[in-house]
Amino acid sequence: MSEQEMKYEVQDHVGVITLTRPEAMNSLTYTLYASLEDAVRESTARALVITGEGRAFCAGDDVKQILGSSQPAPAEFAERSRRTGGLTPAADALLLTDIPVIAAVNGPAVGWGMELALMADIRVASENAKFGELFVIRGLCCDAPGLGRLAQLVGRERAAELLFTGEVIDAATAKEIGLVSRVVAHEDLMETAMTLARKIASNPPLAVQALKAGLRRTLEPDWRDTGRWASEQIGRLRKTEDSKEGVAAFLEKRTPVYVGR
Secondary structure, eight states: OOTTTEEEEEETTEEEEEEOOGGGTTOBOHHHHHHHHHHHHHOOOSEEEEEESTTOSBOOBOIIIIISOOSOOOHHHHHHHHHTTTSOHHHHHHHHOOSOEEEEEOSEEETHHHHHHHTSSEEEEETTOEEEOGGGGGTOOOOHHHHHTHHHHHOHHHHHHHHHHOOEEEHHHHHHHTSSSEEEOGGGHHHHHHHHHHHHHTSOHHHHHHHHHHHHHHHOOOHHHHHHHHHHHHHHHHTSHHHHHHHHHHHHTSOOOOOOO
16 A cells, blocks of 8 residues: 555544545545555455545546556556456445445545545535536546446436536535535534444444445445446547547646537
8 A cells, every 4th residue: 555645544443544645636546546445455444434635535537647648557457457347446345345434525526536435335525525527528437336326316317417517516515415414514524424433333343234235235236347338438438539638628727629529
């Protein structure tokens, strides 16, 4: 694990994962993706809390390293993806773990940062939180969680609006539409999330794990199949002129012009 990009600590049977790239709004590099996956897979905690350092929860993929690069993914990342059938490996770990996960959303959660929040069982938001599925304005399809969980939380019509427009919503709107369970003052965020996590962790762990597995069995799709499809779409779309324009416009801080190719 890269200590410069992520921290993992255990307090009272609660594992706390903190993304630590505040200078880059905790955007995800290949190293951070791997660290996140490993922390979840290796955790023996009874509950997990995920949050970000600084003013952002997670701004999604690091645009320069991942979206803006013409280089293929590192061999290790590609091998991890092969083991999960194409589903993003960190998503595979989070979606298939039986450990309850709480997202303590301290600021913007956009792109894959919103996917990360969606993969939590419970979302507690700071009043500073913002949420946005920005994939469409990069010319891309979202990842599996946006397809498999967003509509469950907010309904198909509101999910379609968020996905098709790339709209960014504030914490109050997220609470109103059911995207988060509660909104708290920024200074109370971690204590609220930790209190909830400790309450979960104080219950019989095997029973809690069975309940989470039951929710997944009852409500959720075949994540690896959905992830394989999403990965294929993302790979296809990244080759389009519109996707390249979306990334270039972001890096050049201008309005993109899409051509449908």
